[in-house]
Amino acid sequence: MEIKVYHQILDWNEDVSGQVKETLKKHHTILINIMGSPGAGKTSLLKELIQALRNKYSLGVIEGDITTSIDAKTMADLGIPSVELNTDGACHIEAMSIQKILPEFDLDQIDVLFVENIGNLVCPAEFDIGETMRMTILSIPEGDDKVVKYPLMFTETDCLIINKADVLPYFDFDLDRVQKDYQGVNPGAPAFVVSAKDKSGIDALSNYLKEKIDALL
Amino acid sequence: MEIKVYHQILDWNEDVSGQVKETLKKHHTILINIMGSPGAGKTSLLKELIQALRNKYSLGVIEGDITTSIDAKTMADLGIPSVELNTDGACHIEAMSIQKILPEFDLDQIDVLFVENIGNLVCPAEFDIGETMRMTILSIPEGDDKVVKYPLMFTETDCLIINKADVLPYFDFDLDRVQKDYQGVNPGAPAFVVSAKDKSGIDALSNYLKEKIDALL
Numbered sequence: 001m002e003i004k005v006y007h008q009i010l011d012w013n014e015d016v017s018g019q020v021k022e023t024l025k026k027h028h029t030i031l032i033n034i035m036g037s038p039g040a041g042k043t044s045l046l047k048e049l050i051q052a053l054r055n056k057y058s059l060g061v062i063e064g065d066i067t068t069s070i071d072a073k074t075m076a077d078l079g080i081p082s083v084e085l086n087t088d089g090a091c092h093i094e095a096m097s098i099q100k101i102l103p104e105f106d107l108d109q110i111d112v113l114f115v116e117n118i119g120n121l122v123c124p125a126e127f128d129i130g131e132t133m134r135m136t137i138l139s140i141p142e143g144d145d146k147v148v149k150y151p152l153m154f155t156e157t158d159c160l161i162i163n164k165a166d167v168l169p170y171f172d173f174d175l176d177r178v179q180k181d182y183q184g185v186n187p188g189a190p191a192f193v194v195s196a197k198d199k200s201g202i203d204a205l206s207n208y209l210k211e212k213i214d215a216l217l
Numbered sequence: 218m219e220i221k222v223y224h225q226i227l228d229w230n231e232d233v234s235g236q237v238k239e240t241l242k243k244h245h246t247i248l249i250n251i252m253g254s255p256g257a258g259k260t261s262l263l264k265e266l267i268q269a270l271r272n273k274y275s276l277g278v279i280e281g282d283i284t285t286s287i288d289a290k291t292m293a294d295l296g297i298p299s300v301e302l303n304t305d306g307a308c309h310i311e312a313m314s315i316q317k318i319l320p321e322f323d324l325d326q327i328d329v330l331f332v333e334n335i336g337n338l339v340c341p342a343e344f345d346i347g348e349t350m351r352m353t354i355l356s357i358p359e360g361d362d363k364v365v366k367y368p369l370m371f372t373e374t375d376c377l378i379i380n381k382a383d384v385l386p387y388f389d390f391d392l393d394r395v396q397k398d399y400q401g402v403n404p405g406a407p408a409f410v411v412s413a414k415d416k417s418g419i420d421a422l423s424n425y426l427k428e429k430i431d432a433l434l
Binding site: 037038039065066067068070089090091118119120121122123126139140141142143146148149150151164166167170 | 254255256282283284285287306307308336337338339340343356357358359360362363365366367368369381383384387388
């Protein structure tokens with residue numbers, strides 16, 4: 001599958017995220033913004049979610065990457081309409097780029113458009129890209145102090161996914177502490193403990209997403 | 218030990234990193250900028266390096282953190298002069314903040330001042346904070362594709378430390394690939410495979426640092 005590559009535009013327009021939301025609403029498309037550190041497992045988890053959701057919904061992916069096409073190729077190999085967004089060094093995606101890319105998709109044919117943001121636990125949380133919902137991924141090896149150290153990423157999200165549960169025995173990681181810290185900054189928001197590697201917890205997470213998507217569509 | 222907290226100043230001045238360098242040179246102080254993703258193990262590794270170097274050199278630490286004092290407390294507990302720099306949401310440290318903090322230290326009594334940058338594999342690499350040298354930390358769980366995906370962080374550094382070697386058996390991580398990618402973007406620069414947990418590789422790394430420090434002092 002051919003991979004289209006967009007480069008991020010750095011002009012900023014306050015209204016753009018609202019315009020993106022309008023466009024998505026018109027076409028009944030949900031945009032899910034996936035955020036997390038480099039190596040948290042965003043791409044691997046997205047692959048699992050695509051497999052879990054593709055029979056029920058038609059999907060698309062915008063792959064944010066600073067410079068390479070690695071992740072967009074992964075998505076294209078799954079046969080999912082996929083566009084790469086190169087930020088050319090920038091540490092987050094902005095709504096302007098999403099607006100520019102949307103016409104690449106036949107939105108009437110897309111129920112759910114995933115955006116994999118740049119690997120970064122800080123900046124992406126500050127930018128509304130026009131998303132319908134946000135998912136924050138934290139992986140066990142990153143440590144259990146991340147919610148208090150990088151609060152915005154955990155406050156400004158709809159759900160937390162604690163990934164790489166398969167390696168929990170090898171790290172000093174207090175799951176209860178993370179869940180408590182998360183409830184402290186984002187009361188009532190759900191958290192899921194999963195492993196994209198051994199697939200544990202993926203069913204619970206995809207059931208939650210299906211419920212959310214059905215309610216939003 | 219009391220912890221002083223500074224807040225980052227966002228004004229920018231092109232000459233500031235040069236002024237910081239001048240000040241450090243005058244006092245024969247080396248500033249080492251430690252960079253890496255959230256949870257790469259910057260603080261744990263710094264603790265090990267402090268133990269390895271403190272008998273030979275007098276040390277100081279500036280702990281960059283978005284909002285908390287967790288890491289500065291860790292350093293103060295070791296009895297090392299330590300100042301916290303809160304960036305209040307910003308994703309990197311700038312030279313202006315370092316300049317403002319330097320008078321907190323008796324630089325004539327400090328050989329090596331470590332700066333632990335914000336956990337971020339993107340932005341900190343773009344900012345010269347007046348450092349004498351840079352160390353980039355990549356941890357095994359982050360994955361072996363990070364050098365090509367976040368190249369600036371690996372190009373603009375003096376050495377690469379591949380941390381969390383103790384969990385290598387539990388991850389699909391191709392050490393050779395990372396070393397090759399790193400040599401591709403930063404030819405001749407040394408790479409060390411270490412574990413701050415089981416202390417493997419720490420001796421080799423601290424010997425390298427001692428050599429560097431002796432040459433620079």
